[in-house]
Amino acid sequence: MDFKGMLNERKNEIEKLIDCYFAGANAPQKTILDAMNYSLNAGGKRLRPILVLEACKLVNGKKELANDFACSIEMIHTYSLIHDDLPAMDDDDLRRGKPTNHKVYGEGMAVLAGDGLLNYAYEKMIHASLKYPEYAEQSLKAMKEIATGAGIYGMIGGQVVDLESENKSVDLETVDFIHKHKTASLIIASMRSGAILGGADDKELNLITEYAEKIGLAFQIIDDILDIVGDQEKLGKDIGSDQENEKSTYPSLLGLDESRAIARRLIQESKDAISYFGDKAEFLIELSDFLASRDH
Amino acid sequence: MDFKGMLNERKNEIEKLIDCYFAGANAPQKTILDAMNYSLNAGGKRLRPILVLEACKLVNGKKELANDFACSIEMIHTYSLIHDDLPAMDDDDLRRGKPTNHKVYGEGMAVLAGDGLLNYAYEKMIHASLKYPEYAEQSLKAMKEIATGAGIYGMIGGQVVDLESENKSVDLETVDFIHKHKTASLIIASMRSGAILGGADDKELNLITEYAEKIGLAFQIIDDILDIVGDQEKLGKDIGSDQENEKSTYPSLLGLDESRAIARRLIQESKDAISYFGDKAEFLIELSDFLASRDH
Numbered sequence: 001m002d003f004k005g006m007l008n009e010r011k012n013e014i015e016k017l018i019d020c021y022f023a024g025a026n027a028p029q030k031t032i033l034d035a036m037n038y039s040l041n042a043g044g045k046r047l048r049p050i051l052v053l054e055a056c057k058l059v060n061g062k063k064e065l066a067n068d069f070a071c072s073i074e075m076i077h078t079y080s081l082i083h084d085d086l087p088a089m090d091d092d093d094l095r096r097g098k099p100t101n102h103k104v105y106g107e108g109m110a111v112l113a114g115d116g117l118l119n120y121a122y123e124k125m126i127h128a129s130l131k132y133p134e135y136a137e138q139s140l141k142a143m144k145e146i147a148t149g150a151g152i153y154g155m156i157g158g159q160v161v162d163l164e165s166e167n168k169s170v171d172l173e174t175v176d177f178i179h180k181h182k183t184a185s186l187i188i189a190s191m192r193s194g195a196i197l198g199g200a201d202d203k204e205l206n207l208i209t210e211y212a213e214k215i216g217l218a219f220q221i222i223d224d225i226l227d228i229v230g231d232q233e234k235l236g237k238d239i240g241s242d243q244e245n246e247k248s249t250y251p252s253l254l255g256l257d258e259s260r261a262i263a264r265r266l267i268q269e270s271k272d273a274i275s276y277f278g279d280k281a282e283f284l285i286e287l288s289d290f291l292a293s294r295d296h
Numbered sequence: 297m298d299f300k301g302m303l304n305e306r307k308n309e310i311e312k313l314i315d316c317y318f319a320g321a322n323a324p325q326k327t328i329l330d331a332m333n334y335s336l337n338a339g340g341k342r343l344r345p346i347l348v349l350e351a352c353k354l355v356n357g358k359k360e361l362a363n364d365f366a367c368s369i370e371m372i373h374t375y376s377l378i379h380d381d382l383p384a385m386d387d388d389d390l391r392r393g394k395p396t397n398h399k400v401y402g403e404g405m406a407v408l409a410g411d412g413l414l415n416y417a418y419e420k421m422i423h424a425s426l427k428y429p430e431y432a433e434q435s436l437k438a439m440k441e442i443a444t445g446a447g448i449y450g451m452i453g454g455q456v457v458d459l460e461s462e463n464k465s466v467d468l469e470t471v472d473f474i475h476k477h478k479t480a481s482l483i484i485a486s487m488r489s490g491a492i493l494g495g496a497d498d499k500e501l502n503l504i505t506e507y508a509e510k511i512g513l514a515f516q517i518i519d520d521i522l523d524i525v526g527d528q529e530k531l532g533k534d535i536g537s538d539q540e541n542e543k544s545t546y547p548s549l550l551g552l553d554e555s556r557a558i559a560r561r562l563i564q565e566s567k568d569a570i571s572y573f574g575d576k577a578e579f580l581i582e583l584s585d586f587l588a589s590r591d592h
Contacts, residue, residue: 015516028453028456028457028470028473029448029449029453029456030454031456031460032448032452032456033448033454035446046311079411083407083408083411085406086404087403088402088403088404088406088407089407101482106384107384107455108382108384108385108459109459110384111379111382111384111385111407111450112379112456112459113457115375115379115409115410115411115414115452116447116448117445117449118411118414118415119414119443119452120445120448121438122418123440123442123443123444123447126439126443127440129436130433130436130437132438133433135330136432136433136436137426137432139430139436140426140432140435140436141426143418143422144419144422144423144426145420147415147418151323151412151416151419152328152329152332152412152415152416153325155329156325156408156411156412157323157324157413160324160328160405160408160497161323161324161325163404163405164327172497174324177324180298182423185462188309196464200460204514228330239302245431246515
């Protein structure tokens with residue numbers, strides 16, 4: 001299979017959907033539409049929306065319904081990056097090789113652009129749910145996964161503990177909590193919502209969840225590793241920033257070799273879980289390997 | 297009727313519901329729970345949740361379903377205040393006589409506490425919708441009103457234009473846009489969602505919407521007037537701040553007398569619209585007069 005080609009195809013599909021969300025607006029609130037559009041279309045791997053659609057496909061679900069949920073998760077991911085980059089948070093000037101949202105539109109507008117993306121994600125999901133009333137309960141259940149995964153007991157909870165751990169060394173349990181909540185939580189919600197929209201049974205949902213948990217944690221450990229050994233140009237952001245901030249990470253606590261071994265094991269376990277789906281899981285198995293080998 | 301007593305009873309009912317949302321938490325994300333709780337329980341008129349429940353009651357709707365929606369709107373209102381008070385926005389130190397969220401918890405945490413409240417509002421509404429699956433479509437329609445009213449084409453849109461109008465004089469059309477979006481939009485969404493949850497027919501929904509539009513705009517004009525003539529202690533915030541910021545308002549553009557006359561007319565029109573409901577509208581009619589006569 002031509003994995004890279006398929007990955008690109010899926011990425012383009014998502015970008016075509018979100019491209020028209022806030023484009024060409026001539027409204028009084030034009031600035032926020034531009035600001036939201038700027039960050040939403042600033043590139044990125046589109047991993048989360050791809051996972052929504054892939055999980056839905058894996059259980060032979062209805063793709064039309066999942067499309068809006070996929071884009072909504074990308075909006076939630078994007079809002080979290082905009083707020084994370086703010087001076088009061090990580091204070092980053094670059095994101096994916098471009099100036100961060102507040103550098104272009106100012107801090108106040110960046111706060112509102114993040115708020116706007118989070119809220120619009122729900123608008124889109126609610127709208128999609130009303131378009132297919134025969135799936136109303138499934139849609140509400142999928143939305144529940146996303147809301148929980150994105151909220152204070154999920155992603156935001158991870159951001160809080162991350163913010164409080166700045167400039168001090170914390171133990172592996174805390175680093176683990178941050179990774180599982182700040183990153184893995186929304187990745188798990190992506191796949192669970194796609195599977196629920198697709199009508200997965202309990203066994204299917206459990207295996208898809210296991211796959212998501214493993215790649216979600218591996219993804220963040222690999223991110224920490226890349227922050228030390230990565231190539232600044234390829235990453236599109238400052239490397240070594242974790243070290244500068246004296247941030248505790250998997251490599252800083254366990255060393256590079258041990259961290260790499262853990263990531264490898266998680267990747268293998270993700271593939272074991274998803275192999276239940278046979279040929280249909282081919283793309284996700286390749287995706288695991290791809291995430292393990294990425295250099296940005 | 298003892299209006300003040302009834303108003304207080306409704307206020308206490310709401311406060312009893314939200315009081316336990318984030319209390320007594322002993323979790324890794326304790327700080328954000330405290331921060332959310334701090335602003336959510338900092339007082340306020342609880343106007344929006346009262347309007348949700350009142351609109352639902354007006355059409356003989358099911359109160360249990362509306363309760364969570366009412367509290368969710370209060371969370372959305374509270375998040376918007378937290379973000380509005382940030383240094384990058386209005387830069388306010390006081391809100392309802394207490395230090396603003398970022399003054400107590402820091403800017404980064406205040407951003408996250410706002411995000412957390414917005415997201416939790418949707419969690420609550422989704423949860424309530426799943427609890428009563430027989431009302432799934434009505435719930436989704438009510439959620440749509442709230443999401444639209446709170447979003448970039450509603451409240452956030454008003455905040456954007458407000459932010460861009462700072463320190464410059466704008467025309468009445470722009471002031472009107474800001475009032476209608478920043479304030480009235482969520483008040484309208486409160487009543488429409490309550491009415492939809494209650495099963496209102498088209499005529500009922502239209503009249504309830506008209507009432508909400510009129511009091512929503514009147515409410516903000518009266519706020520502008522109080523900013524000039526109000527008593528600092530009663531308001532619990534700095535008065536004259538609009539003048540200091542050279543902010544265009546109804547009184548600054550039309551004078552106090554003309555602004556008062558417009559507010560009075562809007563209040564009368566709100567009462568005319570809602571009188572269709574006869575005795576059941578008594579509380580809302582008194583509420584209109586109360587809003588017109590308030591001094592804080």
